[in-house]
Amino acid sequence: MKKIDRKVLLVDIDWVDGFEIRVKVDHGSVVISANKEGLLSLAKQLTALAEAVPGQHIHYDEYNSLEEGSTEMIIARVE
Numbered sequence: 001m002k003k004i005d006r007k008v009l010l011v012d013i014d015w016v017d018g019f020e021i022r023v024k025v026d027h028g029s030v031v032i033s034a035n036k037e038g039l040l041s042l043a044k045q046l047t048a049l050a051e052a053v054p055g056q057h058i059h060y061d062e063y064n065s066l067e068e069g070s071t072e073m074i075i076a077r078v079e
Contacts, residue, residue, distance in 0.1 A: 011048045011056055015065070016040045022067045023060065030073070052077050 021038040024031050034042065045058055057076035062068050 011045070011052050011058060013058065014041065014044050014048075016044075019065075020067055021060070021065060021070070023070045023073045025071055030071075032073075046075070049075060049077050054079050 016037040019035065019037040019041045021032065021034040021042065032042075049056060049058060054077055057074055059072070059074050060066050060070075061072040062070050066073070
């Protein structure tokens, strides 16, 4: 994590080369499917988010990380 000041930390977003991640809603359930590299990337990012301050979050969409046609996903750190 990068320290900006005493109150704000940014979550490091690391990707494993070759990652593929898809998110969809199917009959009311969120389905996240990914290859090995995608799962490892998410694991790294969720670990970093767990160490972040409450209120930090990560946006995932087809324009920055998800496969085309995926549903946008936001994961947030709460208390």
